[in-house]
Amino acid sequence: MFDNLRADVQSVLERDPAAKSKWEVLLCYPCVKAMAYHRLAHRLYLAGHTTLARWLSQHAGHVTGIEIHPGAQIGKGFFIDHGSGVVIGETTVIGDNVTIYQGVTLGGTGKETGKRHPTIGNNVTIGAGAKVLGPFTVGDNSKIGASAVVLKAVPPNCTVVGNPGRIVRRQGEAPKVDLDHVHLPDPVKERIKALERRIYELENYMHRMHGTHQIKEDIDDADL
Numbered sequence: 001m002f003d004n005l006r007a008d009v010q011s012v013l014e015r016d017p018a019a020k021s022k023w024e025v026l027l028c029y030p031c032v033k034a035m036a037y038h039r040l041a042h043r044l045y046l047a048g049h050t051t052l053a054r055w056l057s058q059h060a061g062h063v064t065g066i067e068i069h070p071g072a073q074i075g076k077g078f079f080i081d082h083g084s085g086v087v088i089g090e091t092t093v094i095g096d097n098v099t100i101y102q103g104v105t106l107g108g109t110g111k112e113t114g115k116r117h118p119t120i121g122n123n124v125t126i127g128a129g130a131k132v133l134g135p136f137t138v139g140d141n142s143k144i145g146a147s148a149v150v151l152k153a154v155p156p157n158c159t160v161v162g163n164p165g166r167i168v169r170r171q172g173e174a175p176k177v178d179l180d181h182v183h184l185p186d187p188v189k190e191r192i193k194a195l196e197r198r199i200y201e202l203e204n205y206m207h208r209m210h211g212t213h214q215i216k217e218d219i220d221d222a223d224l
Contacts, residue, residue: 034080080102089108142158147163
């Protein structure tokens with residue numbers, strides 16, 4: 001358990017530039033407190049002390065704002081950045097070196113029994129407000145964009161954005177930990193820009209057909 005705690009502390013120092021020392025991380029970071037509670041609650045849960053385990057996890061939720069069911073299996077180097085509002089369900093399995101941000105839910109859809117929650121691979125990053133719902137796998141090295149709603153399996157080394165979540169990038173093996181969950185492809189913006197270009201083309205064509213002057217093509221490249 002202490003090896004896992006050391007790995008959790010180290011993950012904060014490596015991924016959060018605001019963290020200045022191990023003591024600061026231990027005393028001031030809710031994710032480390034939540035994981036310390038969870039490691040103990042999980043051991044109690046596996047030993048059959050489910051009520052005590054649930055009580056401990058509920059207490060941890062009140063203290064940290066992070067709700068982790070004691071049945072969830074979580075690997076080493078787990079980092080929750082600004083953990084308020086994070087919910088992790090009972091049958092969730094999380095690999096090593098996973099990073100999630102505030103407001104993330106790893107939950108079920110209410111329709112399943114048994115394995116109801118997602119399995120998150122190694123080195124996955126899940127952006128703020130994202131919801132991953134159901135008993136499927138998010139593959140190693142994948143990224144889930146902020147506010148995405150993911151309802152089906154994600155292969156390794158993919159980027160998912162939107163509601164419902166869509167795979168917008170597939171690539172080879174990614175870096176060990178990629179924290180960039182902001183600069184992601186925007187397929188909606190790209191589709192709107194394509195439609196805008198098509199409208200200008202059609203307007204120019206109509207003016208040429210009627211013998212009028214061609215409209216100057218002037219597509220604004222600013223963010224929509």
